[in-house]
Amino acid sequence: MLEGQYLDSLGAAAGAPRPTEVHQHLRGLIMSGAIPPGRRINIDDAARQLSVSPTPVREALAGLESEGLVVKVPLRGYRTTELLTRDELIELYELRMLLEPAAAASAARRREEGDLAAFDRELETLSGHPAALPAGALSAHDERLHGLVFDTAGNRLISRTYARTHCHLHIFRLSYAGSYGHGTLDEHVEIVRAIRDADPERAAETMREHLDRSLGRVLDTVAGGRAERTEPGRR
Amino acid sequence: MLEGQYLDSLGAAAGAPRPTEVHQHLRGLIMSGAIPPGRRINIDDAARQLSVSPTPVREALAGLESEGLVVKVPLRGYRTTELLTRDELIELYELRMLLEPAAAASAARRREEGDLAAFDRELETLSGHPAALPAGALSAHDERLHGLVFDTAGNRLISRTYARTHCHLHIFRLSYAGSYGHGTLDEHVEIVRAIRDADPERAAETMREHLDRSLGRVLDTVAGGRAERTEPGRR
DNA sequence: ATGGCCAGAATCCTATAGGAAAATCAAATA
DNA sequence: TATTTGATTTTCCTATAGGATTCTGGCCAT
Structure with missing residues (x-):
């Protein structure tokens, strides 16, 4: 499970969730260590905590994958990248x-x-x-x-x-x-x-x-x- | 019209059924020049041509954006990156x-x-x-x-x-x-x-x-x- | 007691539908 | 004739639902 209280700075802006905000927010969670390396990311949970639907979350994760911050195992979901060896x-x-x-x-x-x-x-x-x-x-x-x-x-x-x-x-x-x-x-x-x-x-x-x-x-x-x-x- | 097999230097293991194929196929279209630089990419059209729904196309485009091959203007859609100056x-x-x-x-x-x-x-x-x-x-x-x-x-x-x-x-x-x-x-x-x-x-x-x-x-x-x-x- | 097997649950993945914003085109006016 | 305004159309964007797959827990056989 994701640890709660991720809504800190970007959380509850009025009504309209910008697509790039989800990307930036998830990136911030990973970069700050709030989501530690190697941890699974549950799409539905993340969507609930960000108050958006799973679709933009999935889109953001796809972008983060190309940045190398998360990895996607085709039918098993997303995980944050393991720590460097x-x-x-x-x-x-x-x-x-x-x-x-x-x-x-x-x-x-x-x-x-x-x-x-x-x-x-x-x-x-x-x-x-x-x-x-x-x-x-x-x-x-x-x-x-x-x-x-x-x-x-x-x-x-x-x-x-x-x-x-x-x-x-x-x-x-x-x-x-x-x-x-x-x-x-x-x-x-x-x-x-x-x-x-x-x-x-x-x-x-x-x-x-x-x-x-x-x-x-x-x-x-x-x-x-x-x-x-x-x-x-x-x- | 599709079945990619554009080889990836990183060598994603085979067996990944759908999701990576859309990504690889679109990348191939851009890299081969079939989609010229600066051209708009219509999500629905691309989905029809690939015989999938718009959702995985959108996901693939999000990944390509992080690779720098396309750019997304928030409410105007995706475009391939302009030619280098x-x-x-x-x-x-x-x-x-x-x-x-x-x-x-x-x-x-x-x-x-x-x-x-x-x-x-x-x-x-x-x-x-x-x-x-x-x-x-x-x-x-x-x-x-x-x-x-x-x-x-x-x-x-x-x-x-x-x-x-x-x-x-x-x-x-x-x-x-x-x-x-x-x-x-x-x-x-x-x-x-x-x-x-x-x-x-x-x-x-x-x-x-x-x-x-x-x-x-x-x-x-x-x-x-x-x-x-x-x-x-x-x- | 241990290993294999099966059913339930959870999760991911895709498709479809509806709402909103922007681009387009036609028409009217100065 | 050029410009502006308004409605239509296209397109994007998000939400929800259903099918497919994998993981987990319990049960049975050896």
């Missing part, structure tokens, strides 16, 4: 290692005043006490900052490619709270500094180091940390 | 320039006997007369060969990322028949040779040159060629 994490970081240093270098070449202000604002949101942050805040910050790098780099296709694959890492980090070390914020500061200094080579290099250390932290988590992330729960 | 083509080649040289280098390191045989088979399919080939054969060959490079490289995530974006270039090439020059096949041979020689650096370099020249050919087409690719047809 160790090998898949390594593959994901190989992709990041190709895209992000180049994006950082491009950002260092193209950055304008507005971009720098956006970076400053993002860094300030977490400056101070990284220990007292609520779970998921660091993951959200990380996603936003790397997104800013791509936005500044200016290639929208690459930016979308990044977003499409990065959501899986986001879910992984939410499941294993603790995939971040103290170095994360400092490394972000270094990357932003290189971009501000309009130094493409150093931006790429700091990004490479950041990714390398980040992969190390993630692999430590998946290897040394607890193997179970949620209750065994029926799949 | 010049800027989008450049962005696509920037992405390829990041992914494919690295993939070629990795393929040169990891290639085994079976991979080399697959490359040979692919090259032989077109060896001989590149002028007498039916329209689209070159485009299909190009897509298969670059796909082989990614398969040999061994990172499935990057391979899927490539496939997801490359389909747009495929459609572009079908619309502008003539985006290929005589050099294409020769350049492919050079790339395969470097992979066979287990020379990662040369594989990456030949791939870079190939992409550079390919972009030049494509831009020549979009700039000098005819500006209209189909009848104005209602959008």
Whole structure:
């Protein structure tokens, strides 16, 4: 069964349920961890909780399947995607290692005043006490900052490619709270500094180091940390 | 009128009776050019032609929208995606320039006997007369060969990322028949040779040159060629 | 006691119907 | 003649119902 109380922000708008809202809402539930990885999604229950009929829910799930957030077993229903395996994490970081240093270098070449202000604002949101942050805040910050790098780099296709694959890492980090070390914020500061200094080579290099250390932290988590992330729960 | 069998690189296991067939069939119609870019898709008509009800058609379109092959305007229906603009083509080649040289280098390191045989088979399919080939054969060959490079490289995530974006270039090439020059096949041979020689650096370099020249050919087409690719047809 | 088998229940999947919004076309007026 | 307005038609969008399939629990045989 789905856990109740999914109606939080989008729930009871007046009368007309927009089709895209169902998609966005379900995506938010998955991305926030409200629906954990590997859990079955009952179409009828989801429709009731969203106050719509099963048809738009099915339509939204079909879209989420192409995004890789859910999988459909033809006559057995939909399930959220399983958590990334160790090998898949390594593959994901190989992709990041190709895209992000180049994006950082491009950002260092193209950055304008507005971009720098956006970076400053993002860094300030977490400056101070990284220990007292609520779970998921660091993951959200990380996603936003790397997104800013791509936005500044200016290639929208690459930016979308990044977003499409990065959501899986986001879910992984939410499941294993603790995939971040103290170095994360400092490394972000270094990357932003290189971009501000309009130094493409150093931006790429700091990004490479950041990714390398980040992969190390993630692999430590998946290897040394607890193997179970949620209750065994029926799949 | 249907029975798809358009092979999917991800290889969804057979036996899925109905739902995926509609998706695959529509994708085939778009990828083959049977439904030109920018054309409206009437859900009821498509359902009649496929001998199914509008519901699974709608579900398939929702999935295709997440793949970027169609766009949905909330109360106006679905349309196939417009042809890539010049800027989008450049962005696509920037992405390829990041992914494919690295993939070629990795393929040169990891290639085994079976991979080399697959490359040979692919090259032989077109060896001989590149002028007498039916329209689209070159485009299909190009897509298969670059796909082989990614398969040999061994990172499935990057391979899927490539496939997801490359389909747009495929459609572009079908619309502008003539985006290929005589050099294409020769350049492919050079790339395969470097992979066979287990020379990662040369594989990456030949791939870079190939992409550079390919972009030049494509831009020549979009700039000098005819500006209209189909009848104005209602959008 | 364990494995196979069967019936009930739950779930998914498709089809059809009705309501709403937008596009289209005809007609009337300035 | 050009423009605006109104009604018609097309199309999308959602809800509901029925058929097909799979899962679950209990029963029987070995």
